[in-house]
Amino acid sequence: MLSFEQKLAIADSFPELQRKPVSLGRVNYHYENSVYEKKTVVYHLHPNGNGFVYAGELDGYETDDKGFVNIRDFGEDELRAVIEQSIRSLSGDGGDDSAEGPSSDKEIWTNAKKQELTLTLDDEDGMWYVFAGLNMDAAFESYEEAKEYLEDEGFSRSRRG
Missing domain, CATH: 3.10.330 (Vcp-like ATPase; Chain A, domain 2)
Structure with missing residues (x-):
């Protein structure tokens, strides 16, 4: 299992993601260019190593009811792959969503x-x-x-x- 610091370093390596600290030392990463209302790619990455990545639009992952897959036991390659796939899934077709979706929180x-x-x-x-x-x-x-x-x-x- 990767440490919290290793998972942070992997998520930080994606320049398109914005790091957002939340409570209890946890960290979220948002993809602000998402063409959907969903912007959170990495959710509640916790110092104990637990955390989630949005995989609601991806095949091959067991997700919760909000579309997140638990990444506690993911290795480096698997974590990089799911984050990359998540970002791609939120990129959509590259169309202009400014008229419909929010551009800020x-x-x-x-x-x-x-x-x-x-x-x-x-x-x-x-x-x-x-x-x-x-x-x-x-x-x-x-x-x-x-x-x-x-x-x-x-x-x-x-x-x-």
Whole structure:
């Protein structure tokens, strides 16, 4: 089994991934150029060596209900391969997704009355949260669900945070 430091070094070797520390010493790696709402490639890489890589679009991996494969016992070649395949799967066909998907983890939505709601992605749990000021208004498992809710409530995306 590779150590935490070895797994970090492998993930760090992919320049297209952005390292994001989360709680309890864990680390996530995001692929910001994903054409899908899913951006997390490496999830909760833990100092004990446990961690996950998104393989929801890949064949040949046993994944959990969110599409992640456990990489605890992966060797170097296997880990590099699954990360590379994950990035490729999130690259899609290279089409322009700027009109539909989020380009950041935070967006400001406004309605005709100039009221503002903030849509924020929580890196820890992968949920999208809608806030009215400091108060949470709603939570969603996907960007599309949150977008639909906000549009149904009469809001439109005004700017990206």
